[in-house]
Amino acid sequence: MMMFALPALVLIPFLGGFAAWIAGLRGATRPAWAVSLVTLILMLLVLVNVTLASLSAGTGGWFAHFSMPWIPLLGINLRFDLDGLGLVMLWLNALISFPCALLSARNVSERAGLFHFLLLSTIAGINGVFMATDLFLFFFFWELMLLPLFGIILIWGDAGRQRAVLKFFLFTQGSGLLMLLAILGLVIVNAQRTSVITFDYFLLSQTAMITPVAGVLMLGFFLAFAVKLPMVPFHAWLPDTYAASPAAASILLSGVLAKTGGYGMIRFVVMLFPGPAAHLAPVAMTLGVVGILYCAWLAVAQSDIKRLIAYSSISHLGFILLGVFSGTRIGMEGAIAQMVAHGLSTGALFVIAGLLEDRLGTRDMAKMGGLWPAMPQFSAFAMFFAAASLGLPGLGNFVGEFLVLMGTWQVSHTMTFFAAAGLVLSSVYSLTMMLRVFFGPRRSEASSPLGALSVPHVAVLGVAALLLLALGVYPQPVLNLSVPASPHSVSYAQEQAQ
Amino acid sequence: MSFSFLPNAVLVLCLGSLVQLAAISWRRHVARDAVLCVIVLLASLASIMLPTFLIMTGSLPLFSSDSWGSYAGALIILSVIAIVLMSRHGAISADPSVNSEYFILLTLATLGGVAMTCAVNVISFFLGLETLSLSLLGLIAFRNERLDAGEAAMKYLLLSGVASATLIFGFALIFAETGSLRFAMPDLSHLPEPMIGTMGVILVLTGMFFKLSAVPFHLWLADVLEGTTIPVASLVAVTSKIALFAAMLRYFSSVNLGVPSAQVNEILIVAVLSMLGGNLMAVVQTDLRRLLAGSSIAHVGYLLVAFLSPQPFGVASAAFYLAAYAISTLGVFAIMNGVLPQGRDIREWHGLFRRKPAAALAMSIMLISLAGIPPAVGFFAKFYIVAAGVSAHQILLLFVLILSSTIGLFYYLRLILIMLTPAPEGYVSRAELSMPTPANATLIAVLACATLVLGIVPGALVDRSQGIVVTPVPIPVHSTIP
Structure with missing residues (x-):
């Protein structure tokens, strides 16, 4: 049962998406939406099952394993393994995917079936990325998850989407090809050493430890993840893409897709090439700090609310880079907590931005203002997530950022100082956003009635708020669970299989 | 004898x-x-x-x-x-x-x-x-x-x-x-x-x-x-x-093409020029056939990378790439022929997803394959060629390949983008949509399925291509003229 749970996590969303597409062929929105939701619930159930089985196996190490040959002649297998980090990321993906499907009903009125197919395919691809331990398979999913997203942004996006989406795709694909070179380089180096062609993560990790070209190979991986995260100076695609995306895509992009970059950094840069990664650490951390400050500064100057959130997102992702490369356990834990918290809070902020755009017909903050009296419930939620995003103690983001800063302190005091300064800027733009949108005089006539929130919105925002609160107050279970397993520790499930 | x-x-x-x-x-x-x-x-x-x-x-x-x-x-x-x-x-x-x-x-x-x-x-x-x-x-x-x-x-x-x-x-x-x-x-x-x-x-x-x-x-x-x-x-x-x-x-x-010599250098230069030149030529085209000509030139360049990396994957990857290239390119031509025979200008293809969804989907699959994106067969083909190049240490060629693939991505995706968006204001379409003949429609369907199936399960064709050997040309006994 456990054996097939991992491929099921990829197959269920994909097949469900297909079913949703067929259900939506008649043109009705409702059936496609229902199929999509059922699929997500099914996926969640499988995930719960996997989690329960993993928890009983104890924390640390590898929980589950699946392997079958795919292209035997080239040593390529359909191999999935799950560790704590992967499990936490899968949960994040499952949680974020609900609002995307739930809230899409309003924006996506035509070709809903296609929309759900593309959405669920992206989710399937992301699930694959978080579990694949065959490097070819990983790369396959890495490329695969982009394509449906490209379709979503292109069909349902806002003005300027054509430029934005091409930029997004060229950036990520170009860097992806560099990673392909690095993967193949590693495979060939391994083949020369052991005369076995394999793409297996665990076997390759032996070679990655000792090969003299490890530094070059690591750079290929690093660049691909740096573009995806994104790290300054590779962030040029992000604000345009986020701004032009429909609400569902920007939630998915900011909530999970950026985290695939962070995940890759941990799994394929730091764990696979620990030596060269330590050499690279000062550069990566410096760029992380530069990103935190520079993008926070840019965020202060934005008037488009989606762009503001986009820049703030890059700024907060700098902490992930900082934590991952700090080389300390506490920094790594902080980075993972930050990934989860940032996924939830930014996802929620994009839900809010999408709703504002929906109701007011504009994203320009200069045209908003004074919304609190009109929609108190909604404004309270916005306040909560803005506070979470600026790192208010008691909420998840604080835990992540604080742990990262603690980890960085052990390495470099200067960097900690500058990174912490980013938090000040973060308060500036978050509070300015609140001030301009929700307080002061009303500057616009709403294009649709403001009114109360719909039930799905309350549910989505409420759950996100609760989770952030839980993560902020008692983060220890997540921190314990999410320890990334080393490639050198043979998986528990694998032992059982043998 | x-x-x-x-x-x-x-x-x-x-x-x-x-x-x-x-x-x-x-x-x-x-x-x-x-x-x-x-x-x-x-x-x-x-x-x-x-x-x-x-x-x-x-x-x-x-x-x-x-x-x-x-x-x-x-x-x-x-x-x-x-x-x-x-x-x-x-x-x-x-x-x-x-x-x-x-x-x-x-x-x-x-x-x-x-x-x-x-x-x-x-x-x-x-x-x-x-x-x-x-x-x-x-x-x-x-x-x-x-x-x-x-x-x-x-x-x-x-x-x-x-x-x-x-x-x-x-x-x-x-x-x-x-x-x-x-x-x-x-x-x-x-x-x-x-x-x-x-x-x-x-x-x-x-x-x-x-x-x-x-x-x-x-x-x-x-x-x-x-x-x-x-x-x-x-x-x-x-x-x-x-x-x-x-x-x-x-x-x-x-x-042995791994050893530098005058002719190896010529092939190397031509490969680099073909990859870059073909893609750059295609980027600026507004005529679909000229665009495909550029794409075809670029693919010859990719094939030359496999050609220059003989051991151990060179021949096999070239064989696989030839099949992938043939399937996808024939697919694009078959769709052009069946659906929009007069669609020379790429602007004629605007909004095809609305007018002919199946054909537009098939076209997108072919273009994705040519661009080398999964799950189409072109992805694995390009992967195979890069594997051959890496194992032969063709660093320069590989970097050019990546650079030019990224350029290539631009125009293949732009075509998909065009098919997804309605025609710009003021553009009067002259081409008429036509109904593909049954034979042509079957061909399109078969090629689209082949592109996807071979992309997801390339194992069989890899097995086939790994077994391919080029036997050396025999030296005739009485070859010299007295």
Whole structure:
């Protein structure tokens, strides 16, 4: 049962998406939406099952394993393994995917079936990325998850989407090809050493430890993840893409897709090439700090609310880079907590931005203002997530950022100082956003009635708020669970299989 | 005493073209000729699988039969079958004076291509090449009422003539040095005059690059594709390139291309120029066929990367890439032919997803495959080539490949983007949507399925391609002229 749970996590969303597409062929929105939701619930159930089985196996190490040959002649297998980090990321993906499907009903009125197919395919691809331990398979999913997203942004996006989406795709694909070179380089180096062609993560990790070209190979991986995260100076695609995306895509992009970059950094840069990664650490951390400050500064100057959130997102992702490369356990834990918290809070902020755009017909903050009296419930939620995003103690983001800063302190005091300064800027733009949108005089006539929130919105925002609160107050279970397993520790499930 | 094989496919195609000629001289009937052509092609395809019937003895081996020749031959025949399936439409059947000959010319072009893939003698190679080129010329020129067809035919004739002359001159120089007509690169270090031998090899290469339309010998391709019908364009872009690439691989199979030398440098430079030049040329095009010409040139460049990385994946990856390229390019041409035959300007393709969703989806799959994105077959093909390049340490070529693939991504995606968005304000479409014939629709469906299935489960084709070996061209016993 456990054996097939991992491929099921990829197959269920994909097949469900297909079913949703067929259900939506008649043109009705409702059936496609229902199929999509059922699929997500099914996926969640499988995930719960996997989690329960993993928890009983104890924390640390590898929980589950699946392997079958795919292209035997080239040593390529359909191999999935799950560790704590992967499990936490899968949960994040499952949680974020609900609002995307739930809230899409309003924006996506035509070709809903296609929309759900593309959405669920992206989710399937992301699930694959978080579990694949065959490097070819990983790369396959890495490329695969982009394509449906490209379709979503292109069909349902806002003005300027054509430029934005091409930029997004060229950036990520170009860097992806560099990673392909690095993967193949590693495979060939391994083949020369052991005369076995394999793409297996665990076997390759032996070679990655000792090969003299490890530094070059690591750079290929690093660049691909740096573009995806994104790290300054590779962030040029992000604000345009986020701004032009429909609400569902920007939630998915900011909530999970950026985290695939962070995940890759941990799994394929730091764990696979620990030596060269330590050499690279000062550069990566410096760029992380530069990103935190520079993008926070840019965020202060934005008037488009989606762009503001986009820049703030890059700024907060700098902490992930900082934590991952700090080389300390506490920094790594902080980075993972930050990934989860940032996924939830930014996802929620994009839900809010999408709703504002929906109701007011504009994203320009200069045209908003004074919304609190009109929609108190909604404004309270916005306040909560803005506070979470600026790192208010008691909420998840604080835990992540604080742990990262603690980890960085052990390495470099200067960097900690500058990174912490980013938090000040973060308060500036978050509070300015609140001030301009929700307080002061009303500057616009709403294009649709403001009114109360719909039930799905309350549910989505409420759950996100609760989770952030839980993560902020008692983060220890997540921190314990999410320890990334080393490639050198043979998986528990694998032992059982043998 | 050495053995010479007459490959079954060559034999069947020779006999088949005679049967087709006899059928025409009896009575003209287009549909029958088309069916006859398909039967001949299928028979030749089946005959490739069988052991060779005719083994001749003699001192001059002309053909050999090995797995590389069979594989390339089968690809050529399959691609021509696809072309026949898309041919029964529009331009060709509307012109009653030339339609039966069209199918004979297709069979002859196949014959030429198949002969080239298994030729081990300069003479048999050249005969195959000219059979292919002259049939192509006839096919390009047969719409004699069209001005652009005449222009395309003239360009093809002149440049093909120049290329043939260059090839012949190169072969002659090598023959003067070695006294042998073996279709294999001579061992230059053992020649009395290595300079002349090197010149000969470089001339041969140049002639081949002309025919392959690699940069900087590529200028004719876009004009020819633009000036001819879509099926013939796909014949030029797919079939003749497979044949020539197969022959080229055989010619250089006896030398180690990993060691730098004058000819390796030429191939390297041409590969770099083709990848960059082809993609850059395609980026600025607004005419779909010229865009595909650029894309085709770039793909020749990618193939040359595999060509320069012989061990251990080179041949296998080239074989896989040829199949992937053939499937996807034929697919694009088949969709053009079936859905928007007049859709030259890419703006005509605006909003195809609304007007013809299935065709637009199939087109997107083909374009994704050409761009090398999963889950289409082009992804694995490119992956395979990069694997070959990495294992041969072709760092420069790989970086150019990545750079140019990223450029390529731009125009393939732009096409998908165009199909997804409605036409811009003020653009008046002149092209009419047409309904593909059943044969064409089947072809599109089969090619789209093949692209996806081979992309997701490439194992079978990888197995097949890993088994392919290019047997070295035998050294004839009495090869030197006294």
